Amino acid sequence: MRRARWAVLGLGLLVGAVPATGEGATPRPVELPPPELAVTVVPIPLGLARPPLEPPPPPALPSPAADPGLPPLPRFLTVVPKPLPPTGDPGGTACTFSFGRAAALAECGVHRLLQGDLSGARQTLEDSLTRERRGPSAPMAYVWLGEVAFREARYEEAERHYRTALTLGPPAELGPYAALGVGWLALRRGDLAEAPRAFAQGLASRPPRPLAFVLQFLDGVARLLAERPRDAVALWDVVAGSGPPPQLAEELLFWRGVALARLGEPELARGALDSFLAAVPATHPLRADAIAQSGWVALGRGAADDALRRFLWAAGSSPRAELIPQLRAGLVRAYLALGDAGRARDEARRLALESARDPLLPSVLMLIAEDAARRNATAEALDSYRHLLTLPLEPRLAEYVTYRVAEALERHGNVAEAERSFRTLRETGRVEAIAQRAAYRLGLIALRTQRPADARAEGEALLRASVIPELREAVLLLTGEGAARADDPNRAAGLFRLLLRDVPTSPRAAAARLALGWALLKDGEPEAALREWDQARLAPDLEVAVLANLAIADISLRQGHEARAVEALRELGRLAPSHPLSETLAINRGILLVRTKDYDGAVQVLEPLVPQIKAPALQALVRRALGLARYDLGQFDAAEQHFAWAAYWAPAEPSNSLGLGLAALAQNRLSEAEKALGAARFAASPDVAIPAAYGLILAAAKRKDEPLFRERATLFVDRYPSHPYAGLLLYGLIRVALEQGQLDQADSLVKRLLKDQPSSEFVGDALSLLAAAATQERPALARQAFREILARTKDGEARKDAWLGLGGAALALGDGAEAQRAMEGFLREASPSDARSPEALALLVRAFDLQGRRDQTLTATEAFLARFPGHPLAPAVQLTRGHLLLAERQWSAAQQALESARDTGEPAVAAAAHVWLGELHRARGAHETAIAAYLGATYLYPDTSWAARGLQGAAQSYLARQMPREASILLRKLASRPGVEPTLAQWARQALAKLGPITGEDPAQALRKGAARP
DSSP: OHHHHHHHHHHHHHHHHSOSSOTTOOOOOOOOOOOOOOOOOOOOOOOOOOOOOOOOOOOOOOOTTOOOSOOOOOOOOOOOOOOOOOOOOOOTHHHHTOTTOHHHHHHHHHHHHHTTOHHHHHHHHHHHHHHOSSSTTHHHHHHHHHHHHHHTTOHHHHHHHHHHHHHHOOOTTTHHHHHHHHHHHHHHHTOTTHHHHHHHHHHHTOOOHHHHHHHHHHHHHHHHHTTOHHHHHHHHHHHHTTOOOHHHHHHHHHHHHHHHHHTTOHHHHHHHHHHHHHHSOTTOTTHHHHHHHHHHHHHHTTOHHHHHHHHHHHHTSOOOGGGHHHHHHHHHHHHHHTTOHHHHHHHHHHHHHHOTTOTHHHHHHHHHHHHHHHTTOHHHHHHHHHHHHTSOOOHHHHHHHHHHHHHHHHHTTOHHHHHHHHHHHHHHOSOHHHHHHHHHHHHHHHHHTTOHHHHHHHHHHHHHTOOOHHHHHHHHHHHHHHHHHTTOHHHHHHHHHHHHHHOTTOTTHHHHHHHHHHHHHHTTOHHHHHHHHHHHTTOSOHHHHHHHHHHHHHHHHHHTOHHHHHHHHHHHHHHOTTOTTHHHHHHHHHHHHHHTTOHHHHHHHHGGGGGGOOOHHHHHHHHHHHHHHHHHTTOHHHHHHHHHHHHHHOTTOHHHHHHHHHHHHHTTOHHHHHHHHHHHTTOSSHHHHHHHHHHHHHHHHHTTOHHHHHHHHHHHHHHOTTSHHHHHHHHHHHHHHHHTTOHHHHHHHHHHHHHHOTTOTTHHHHHHHHHHHHTTTOHHHHHHHHHHHHHHOOOHHHHHHHHHHHHHHHHHTTOHHHHHHHHHHHHHHSOTTOTTHHHHHHHHHHHHHHTTOHHHHHHHHHHHHHHOTTSTTHHHHHHHHHHHHHHTTOHHHHHHHHHHHHTTOOHHHHHHHHHHHHHHHHHTTOHHHHHHHHHHHHHHSTTSTHHHHHHHHHHHHHHHTTOHHHHHHHHHHHHTOTTOOHHHHHHHHHHHHHHOOOOSOOHHHHHHHHHHOO
């Protein structure tokens, strides 16, 4: 028990020698930052709705009745005489001496024909055939009967005779003439299949040259009228190069001009026709035709005024009745080309009245109708289209006109009737291009009449049916828009994406991308929507770019992407400076610049707006935003002025009072600040009330009014325990409590900080302060604080301080095991060169010693003294080592260690070393040496607790030497020593009582008396 008691005493010496709190930790002072002025301005909601996407009208249908400007083909007419078969005049004797013979009668008939007696010739030739219908002379008779009938204009009879002659095998010299007659008459009646066969038959027999000219000429006309102008021109080139007769050469000019016009050679055609007109007399039957044809050629050349002149010239040239419709149609074209729709309608009306069944009438009415449609004269167009439907039309043309009627009805506002027509075409139409356009039109009507589901259904049906290529883009737009308006954004997004994939360079791609963004937004993908709008905003289409930037600004605000919203608003200011929302957009831009901390930019945007804004609410908003910007720029005087104006325009707005108060506080006008902040702290909005309450705390700190600071800070943390300011204020309150020695109050505040603000940056500092303050008086509290620090921090220096502090506190509480764990934790985390390693090793010595682990303690002391022989803690470690060696009765080593500790002269260590050296010498029986060692502690270090221990040890040594008088002297001193431990004083009194009274003279007094004698 005696050894254990002394061990504890030695441990106490070491506790006093080693710092327990980690002196490297320096908690930060309380510095109240200036309050952050809450951004109480928010952009004005734009209230944007999804802009409707208007699908385009379907691609225009090409008009099937509007020919490409080619003149109508003229009817076959000619003044070229039909050549007679070559024959000599048999003379009148053939008639005188015929004697009823068939051959003689035939020759008589030829004679009479040559004499111009057509009636007599016919009679005689018929008599010849009466006598011999199948004889040798019959073929010749039929040929000449045909010639007589041809010249008498009995064309059917003539053709019958020519055909009969050909079947009977006429003489070689007559066959080509019969073939010419058949072909000529077939051409005259418009049989364009029979005529070329007859001409080919005639040419096959190598006819004489004059006949060949006529056959080739007429064969060319047949080919032209059969729409083979190139073949015709080739034949005529042969004829023209062979020197034809004048009449034929003149007519070649006419027909060649017609053919060249159809071959797309208007200049050559005009030259040929003009040459014909210059060559022929005014009575030529083809002259009016030539003028009309030249008018059509002028139309083809784009010379509408020349065409008009020629048509009017032809009309004044007494044209045939059958030419009048051509002239009317030409005049319609010319007037339309000249922009005179009224006269064009008049001519079309005359054509309809005069020639209601003329094949040119549908084309003319179509031109009138479509011109009216182009001029948006819907009623006129509708009348013409409806008139067309009364005519016998080819089915495909009828469907076309029906479609155009439905279009006109829709434009005219008769939507129900238009829908019926479109539905009929969609369901029964045979022209796919028209049927699909009708279905698309039905979808457009449904979309415009707020039936998006119907519009989508029409589009989906078209897509399933493989929509025609020219309509695909429009159908995708229609179907996507229908799905979007019918609340199916996912399908809408898919369709718009499909369109952008199929036609990425379409002029409507940007609008589709804009619509895709809205579909994605509705489908819950705002970030994807913003990406699409970022691309759409680059479109050259100004309207799309503006709408895309508006969407980006609006949705970015909703999503919190304020920087992106600022950029979009800046772009809107550039693209659309006069936009109806321009003032709102500019205000929003300035507010966002405040919110994104671009205060200079905010001032540049907002201050020019102040004189322009008339609405009080907007004035207050802009002034408040300017106050915020100026405040954060450190321009507190200007900020205060803006907040004052804001308060003038909106006196009930507490954020204006907050701005006024904080601006005054920044200028140290504390009374004004507290007045404004006092009004603002009762605001319903925490963004206003919290900065106001904090500002009042700062004002109290600036006044150096500690009670007011504590009151306001406590109220703040009670009301807003989770606010970031609360952590700082709790830390300040903790420091104040510790400065006033209120450990319990400080402990309570630290616990509150840990509960309310566990992640606060001040937690570690608060725990360090509490631990430092509690180490001496409340080691248990200090130990808990150090444990919290270790559990919360990863900072290396703070952890090492906490390990040291925890070890010291554990030793103070007598918990050697925890002290050992703490020091091992320090040494594990510290580097070998760490300046605090000696302290940790010294504490580890204490921890081992406290646990009674002597071997580990001695090993630790040896390690310490080997590594840090000159360290200030080395004497205390030597003392511990000497004490332990003493307990082990290792006298020499113990004496050496204790003497080394004694010789340092440090009072706490040297005094203890004196006492333990006394113990060592007394144990070895060297009482005199022991007494000297004991009394060294008493007289050399009288102010230490070890001085009383020295008196005790010396008294014990005197008693061991049987020197009771000397022992009693020391015992009386010990018992009466001020501040002596009660147990020691009690021990001294008990020892004196055991000694009893001391008799005899004090040897010291006897020695003094002897010395005094002479």
